[in-house]
Amino acid sequence: MSAGKSVRLFLADGTPGGLLTAEIMNWTGHIVAAPRSDLGALLKRPEAGRTGIYILLGDDPDSMGGSLAYIGEGDDVSKRLYQHSRPEDQGGKDFWDRAIVLTSKDANLTKAHARYLESRLITLAQQAKRAHLTNGTAPTPLPLPESDVSDMEYFIAQAKIALPVLGVNLFRSTTVSTTPAEPVASDQSSKASVSPLFEMRLKKDGILATAQENDGEFTVLEGSLARPSWIGVEDGYRRLREKLEQDGTMVPTDDGKLTIFSRNQVFASPSAASAIVSGRNSNGRTEWKVQSTGATYGSWQNQEIELDIGGNES
Structure with a gap:
């Protein structure tokens, strides 16, 4: 049985479709999500001015129910989001209608950390094949000490838990276990997360x-x-x-x-x-x-x- 997780959501304007934040207990990461119509409010938040990762999401017109996505990083995420909000003929992107920002509450993410996260998240999204990425290829991450790599992998693992709660399934793998799960016993309190075949x-x-x-x-x-x-x-x-x-x-x-x-x-x-x-x-x-x-x-x-x-x- 998997250990439980507490994901704390805060609706900044009191509506489920507006700007919201997400946190996991004992995780230094912080997520802010907002529709494009609330981009102004998002850019004013202190998290947007930090080093971090951002994800742009929109509908894929060439696929029924499909999605388009772009993953990027920045020393000041707000500047990158502002650039992407411009019309395409001015260097922006028109496809997206929702932005997700991932930063750290302790402000300890560096440029090298952000480059590593960007590269890994692009790779994970490509492997999951849940959306069509408008990124070209995953950039080569900057070298990190072994301890920092471990920290960033933990950051990614927690983000993969919190993001689906916000309806962002971009990184959820479709790989499943080929070993059938054991039948539910009478003393078990929950079914296994992976079913039998x-x-x-x-x-x-x-x-x-x-x-x-x-x-x-x-x-x-x-x-x-x-x-x-x-x-x-x-x-x-x-x-x-x-x-x-x-x-x-x-x-x-x-x-x-x-x-x-x-x-x-x-x-x-x-x-x-x-x-x-x-x-x-x-x-x-x-x-x-x-x-x-x-x-x-x-x-x-x-x-x-x-x-x-x-x-x-x-």
């Missing part, structure tokens, strides 16, 4: 797909097979499938009879995943089954509740 079979079509739930996300694994085309009614899942085909996530098999996942793909729900695999709407809670036991995803999901109720009744 699930599989979905369409025997008549020779289709076998595998998936795993990791940190609350349902991921279909690389190498999973799916129907060669959509056979259901016109809906959002069909458009999602077209997007996955266009971006190379789903490609034809060598014989052209099926499609195969070329990489791990996160879905909003098990039903979304089963719809893409089967090429039509389907109930993922019953279609996906635990590979080792044959229990449905729904049964696996409810087992902790049933154990808790049984324990309370006995």
Whole structure:
């Protein structure tokens, strides 16, 4: 069971869509997020004048539901954000509508630290493939002492916990464990963060797909097979499938009879995943089954509740 974390959020103007800050207890890092319409307020904050990292986020017009992102660093982050707020013909960037600033509460981040963080975060974002980066390549980080590298890796680990709380999933890896998790025992207080392996079979079509739930996300694994085309009614899942085909996530098999996942793909729900695999709407809670036991995803999901109720009744 993973140790708990306390993420403290503060809504600076009292609204969930405005400027907000995020901190983790005993972490020197500090995060400020704001929509572009609140950039003026963000630039006035003392954190924005420090050395740090910034992330610009916006919608990707060439991808349904996709995102564009830019990761940068600066000795004075506010100056870089101001530059990026200009029109593109004046050296700015037009795509973004939200800015995230990562700095240190103790103001101990140096230029070398910021360069290291920038390089590592760009690499992590490229590996996660959650958004299209407008950065070219990750810059070479400045050399750091071994102790500083350790500190920066801890900084990154904490940021990867806090940022998804703000809806920023840019660095969340889609890599999942290939070792099935142990079944939930009656004396456990929580399910493991990584689920057992699930599989979905369409025997008549020779289709076998595998998936795993990791940190609350349902991921279909690389190498999973799916129907060669959509056979259901016109809906959002069909458009999602077209997007996955266009971006190379789903490609034809060598014989052209099926499609195969070329990489791990996160879905909003098990039903979304089963719809893409089967090429039509389907109930993922019953279609996906635990590979080792044959229990449905729904049964696996409810087992902790049933154990808790049984324990309370006995």
